[in-house]
Amino acid sequence: MRMSITALAKSGAVAGVIKLTSAGLSFLMFVAVAIVTDEREFGLYSATYAGASLVSFFASVGQQSTVLRFWPQYAGLGDLGSAHGLMARAILVALAGLVATSLLIIVVGFLPFVGRGTPEWLPLCVAAAVLSFSLGWSEFTSGAFRAKNALISGLLPRDIIWRAATIAAVVALHFMHVKLDAVAATYLTALLLILSVVPQTIVLVRDTARADRGGLTQGQKQEFKTVTLGLWGVTSLPPALGQVSTLLVAMILGPEAAGAIFVADRTTRFVTLALNGMNQALAPQISAAFYSGDRAHVHRITSLAALGGSAIALCVLAAFWIFGNFILFMFNPAYATPTMRATLVIFGIGATFGTACGPIEILLQLTGLQHALFKVLVVVNIIGLCVTAVATYYLGPIGAALSIAATVIAWTTFGVLIARRKIGINPSILGLSFGKIGLVPHLLLKGRT
Numbered sequence: 001m002r003m004s005i006t007a008l009a010k011s012g013a014v015a016g017v018i019k020l021t022s023a024g025l026s027f028l029m030f031v032a033v034a035i036v037t038d039e040r041e042f043g044l045y046s047a048t049y050a051g052a053s054l055v056s057f058f059a060s061v062g063q064q065s066t067v068l069r070f071w072p073q074y075a076g077l078g079d080l081g082s083a084h085g086l087m088a089r090a091i092l093v094a095l096a097g098l099v100a101t102s103l104l105i106i107v108v109g110f111l112p113f114v115g116r117g118t119p120e121w122l123p124l125c126v127a128a129a130v131l132s133f134s135l136g137w138s139e140f141t142s143g144a145f146r147a148k149n150a151l152i153s154g155l156l157p158r159d160i161i162w163r164a165a166t167i168a169a170v171v172a173l174h175f176m177h178v179k180l181d182a183v184a185a186t187y188l189t190a191l192l193l194i195l196s197v198v199p200q201t202i203v204l205v206r207d208t209a210r211a212d213r214g215g216l217t218q219g220q221k222q223e224f225k226t227v228t229l230g231l232w233g234v235t236s237l238p239p240a241l242g243q244v245s246t247l248l249v250a251m252i253l254g255p256e257a258a259g260a261i262f263v264a265d266r267t268t269r270f271v272t273l274a275l276n277g278m279n280q281a282l283a284p285q286i287s288a289a290f291y292s293g294d295r296a297h298v299h300r301i302t303s304l305a306a307l308g309g310s311a312i313a314l315c316v317l318a319a320f321w322i323f324g325n326f327i328l329f330m331f332n333p334a335y336a337t338p339t340m341r342a343t344l345v346i347f348g349i350g351a352t353f354g355t356a357c358g359p360i361e362i363l364l365q366l367t368g369l370q371h372a373l374f375k376v377l378v379v380v381n382i383i384g385l386c387v388t389a390v391a392t393y394y395l396g397p398i399g400a401a402l403s404i405a406a407t408v409i410a411w412t413t414f415g416v417l418i419a420r421r422k423i424g425i426n427p428s429i430l431g432l433s434f435g436k437i438g439l440v441p442h443l444l445l446k447g448r449t
Contacts, residue, residue: 015151016277022159023273029163030266032170033189034331036180039259042332044124044182046262049189052105052128056136059101062232063094064143069227069366071147072284073291081214087144088208089216089224094140098133105129120183127186134193138162141200147284153200155280162196231370248385249400252392260328260335261397264344267327271316271351275309279359286359287366295425298363303431306358310429313355317348343401350405353412358427360415367425372418380411 034042067090074083109125118124138158145154166189173180180188216224249261269276282305289297320327324341364373384407391399420426 011151011281013277015155015280016274018152018155018159019273019277019280022155022163023270025160025163025167026266026269029166029170030263031330032167032174033180033185034259034263036170036174036178037182037185038179039332039334041180041182041185043254043257043259044118044120045185046259048124048128048182048186049131050262052131052186052190053135055101055105055128055132056098056139057236058232059098059132059136060094060140061097062228062235063090063097064140065231065235065362065365066090066224066228067140067144067147068283068362069231069287070224071144072287075148076288076292079214081212082216082220084208084211084213085216086220086224087204087211088213090140090144091205091208093228094137098136101136102129102133105132120181123183124186127183127190131186131190131193134190134197137201138193138197141197141204144204145200146280149284151280153203157196157200158193162193165192165196227368227370231365235365248389248392249397252389253396257397259332260340261343261400263328263331263335264340264347264397264401267320267344268347268351271313271320271348272309272355273316274312275305275355275359278305278309279362282359283362283366286363290367290423295423298367299425299427299431302358302363302425302427303429306356306427306429307432309355309358310352313352317345317352320345320348339397343397346398346401346405350401350408353405354408356429357412357416358429358431360412360419360427363419363425363427364415367419367423369418369422372422373415376411376414376418380407380414383407384410 033045037045067087070086071083074080074086105125106129109122142154142158145151148154169188169192170180170185249257282301285301286298289295289301324344325336328340328344329336361373364370384403388400388403388407391403393399395402416426416428425431
């Protein structure tokens with residue numbers, strides 16, 4: 001399972017290219033949907049997509065991270081029976097969570113007064129249930145393949161094939177002069193995602209069913225439960241905050257403003273693109289190296305990831321400052337305002353700071369510190385959501401951006417402090433020259449010997 005820095009850099013570069021392509025396709029996908037819907041319908045689609053994404057983060061019960069945590073550990077020790085047994089258990093838990101939450105979304109559609117003022121409330125909830133299931137399952141299958149170091153086959157279906165197919169379908173509808181409402185656009189998005197991950201699902205289920213699975217010991221089952229609970233929280237809260245912000249804006253300022261915030265939030269993901277690409281290759285390496293006792297390797301690869309990710313993040317942030325109005329105009333001319341440009345830049349500043357902290361989230365998840373991270377996320381995000389609601393009400397989109405960026409800065413800073421104190425690893429760009437196993441002291445020591 002262990003890769004050299006060079007091999008890991010190559011894998012990270014491949015994942016980065018995939019994530020770059022994915023981000024570009026994602027951008028174009030939402031532009032395409034905005035073209036075939038009017039301003040109100042795109043706002044409803046944005047809120048529905050954000051709500052489905054929010055639920056999907058919790059629905060998979062953190063199993064996409066659980067397999068990344070345990071498969072490299074068991075496989076690295078040669079215990080493939082336990083590794084396959086763990087995978088089978090994770091599949092069942094993920095499916096149970098996805099089915100339960102999808103049914104819950106449909107139930108919400110029947111609740112009186114919840115969707116008052118939105119005639120299409122029930123159809124939107126049913127469509128959101130389908131989209132939530134497809135998003136959650138595709139995330140789990142991607143994590144399962146990445147855990148096995150099958151990086152490309154793990155990323156392509158969700159990151160490339162789905163988005164390209166959706167763009168093609170929407171463009172075809174546009175040339176046929178077909179206008180979509182929010183419900184139809186959501187169904188189209190969800191069903192194409194399901195079709196995209198069918199081959200991936202067949203391979204995963206087939207390999208797990210055919211494998212010689214060993215029964216997990218009582219201790220392994222207990223560790224699975226304990227780790228799952230922690231990972232469930234820490235994998236859900238950070239991305240959930242971005243979706244909640246869109247929903248808050250939708251409730252406070254209306255669907256038109258929600259669409260603009262949704263565009264700014266999705267565009268900001270270009271800032272974290274490089275680090276997210278590296279994370280795809282880093283995750284199994286962190287788990288394998290840490291549990292074999294090589295913390296120096298973990299420190300080096302995480303701080304180098306922070307350096308590379310920060311360099312790209314600063315370039316993207318500069319592009320937002322220069323071309324912000326043009327980027328927003330591509331979605332809708334109404335979005336190209338000084339307020340929304342400032343909102344985009346503020347989002348970008350928060351994301352750039354988080355990138356400079358390195359892969360802190362996956363580091364804490366995969367080194368047994370998921371509960372410490374969960375406590376930080378709960379406290380910081382509860383405060384952050386309250387501040388976001390108040391700031392959005394009084395300051396509009398600027399207030400939402402300021403509070404969300406501050407929340408990202410706060411929890412990533414606390415995360416780095418926890419990693420330094422608990423395991424002696426600093427994954428931020430400061431880890432290149434500071435900390436117990438800094439990269440610069442390591443290179444100086446190597447030169448002397």
